[in-house]
Amino acid sequence: MSNPDLTTAEPAIDPTFENVWDELVWRGLVHVSTDQEALRALLGGDPITYYCGFDPTAPSLHLGNLVQLLTLRRIQLAGHKPLGLVGGSTGLIGDPRPTAERTLNTPETVAEWVGRLRTQVERYLSFEGENAARIVNNLDWTAPMSAIDFLREIGKHYRVGTMLKKDAVAARLNSDAGISYTEFSYQVLQGMDYLELYRQYGCVLQTGGSDQWGNLTSGTDLIRRAEGVAAHAIGTPLITNSDGTKFGKSEGNAIWLDAEMCSPYRMYQFWLSTADADVLERLKIFTFLTRAEIEEYAQLVETEPFRRAAQKRLALEVVATVHGTDATAAVIAASEALFGQGDLNALDAATLRSALEELPNATVAAGAPVLDALVETGLVASLSEARRAIAQGGVTLDGARVEDDDAVVQGTLPGGVSVLRRGKKTLAGVFIG
Numbered sequence: 001m002s003n004p005d006l007t008t009a010e011p012a013i014d015p016t017f018e019n020v021w022d023e024l025v026w027r028g029l030v031h032v033s034t035d036q037e038a039l040r041a042l043l044g045g046d047p048i049t050y051y052c053g054f055d056p057t058a059p060s061l062h063l064g065n066l067v068q069l070l071t072l073r074r075i076q077l078a079g080h081k082p083l084g085l086v087g088g089s090t091g092l093i094g095d096p097r098p099t100a101e102r103t104l105n106t107p108e109t110v111a112e113w114v115g116r117l118r119t120q121v122e123r124y125l126s127f128e129g130e131n132a133a134r135i136v137n138n139l140d141w142t143a144p145m146s147a148i149d150f151l152r153e154i155g156k157h158y159r160v161g162t163m164l165k166k167d168a169v170a171a172r173l174n175s176d177a178g179i180s181y182t183e184f185s186y187q188v189l190q191g192m193d194y195l196e197l198y199r200q201y202g203c204v205l206q207t208g209g210s211d212q213w214g215n216l217t218s219g220t221d222l223i224r225r226a227e228g229v230a231a232h233a234i235g236t237p238l239i240t241n242s243d244g245t246k247f248g249k250s251e252g253n254a255i256w257l258d259a260e261m262c263s264p265y266r267m268y269q270f271w272l273s274t275a276d277a278d279v280l281e282r283l284k285i286f287t288f289l290t291r292a293e294i295e296e297y298a299q300l301v302e303t304e305p306f307r308r309a310a311q312k313r314l315a316l317e318v319v320a321t322v323h324g325t326d327a328t329a330a331v332i333a334a335s336e337a338l339f340g341q342g343d344l345n346a347l348d349a350a351t352l353r354s355a356l357e358e359l360p361n362a363t364v365a366a367g368a369p370v371l372d373a374l375v376e377t378g379l380v381a382s383l384s385e386a387r388r389a390i391a392q393g394g395v396t397l398d399g400a401r402v403e404d405d406d407a408v409v410q411g412t413l414p415g416g417v418s419v420l421r422r423g424k425k426t427l428a429g430v431f432i433g
């Protein structure tokens, strides 16, 4: 196996910043917040308890959630105490999307997804030391509450006029289908979580995406009314691509943090394909590289963009954070063997298979002619074009040049697969079935 440089940045705060608030601002993580002076004082002072919530809307979190997970981690690294909340109750209700009502999942499904999310959230926090993290589930305080108590103790603090003005609600009110009372109530549940965490743990800061601002202020308003305390909120920016495409998707599919739902290879390629115009912002938000290190990459993007050093570092850092260094090493070796130099035979079988799934590919019988495989993978348009390509010496199978038309595909690479290459860079995977 080739030996990629796997030096990655240790999760740490950048010591050149006096206060983690300044670092969050520099990383571009503060899009909207409660009073900035007060937040800076709070984050620069004695340890506080803060939280961020994750709803079980799927069996896995995705890259949008990774912004929140890493933000939680950064603030913890500065000495504060995080609460990672899994939405056992809010997942049963559904945070209103601007477009349409969500379908209700069964309690069993929601409970299963809560379990999976909990494991994912745990991976990004430290459970050791004075400021050890804690995972909480809002089902624990929401399920036992009666409808009467909910309406008397919580509902009484809410003005319907204010609730109607929240972006998500306003958007839906103007749509034909409107919004159900169920989803309309969501903001109250999230507000109640913050109040509960304030009461139980003294939690005084909630972070979330800027699209959560309505839900974040639902909590700060409730705490002010019920407890007379000014609690805080930070909304991180929505990540967008400079070319206007949606961030966090590749070919329409979300980049999930679960390796079964999105292979580490796929995630690695996703980050590698980041545009020069976006890569510095991504390094700030998704890695623990320091300001000085990121400034060096800014130079490299200017002077030698063709080397894509910043993209490679970004891909290495994020995949190592999410999937660990072993999986990342395997992915880098596969990318190099497929697209650069390196021994295809030395690759990890599972990684090679997932890499081939991302390429044009076909399944053929063992011993099928290379000619057929070329056509079926789409590397050539016809058998005659396949013959011509071979005659010109432009086809390789598993790294060796194909000399004549009788060659067959056997799937002799790790995992029982083969790799066809036409010309320098056009690749296809062959599965034997």
Ligand SMILES: N[C@@H](Cc1ccc(O)cc1)C(=O)O
Pocket: 052, 053, 054, 055, 085, 087, 090, 095, 138, 189, 190, 191, 193, 194, 212, 215
């Ligand atoms: N509403 C948040 C998740 C969440 C749930 C409950 C909370 O208390 C906080 C956050 C989201 O959809 O991302």
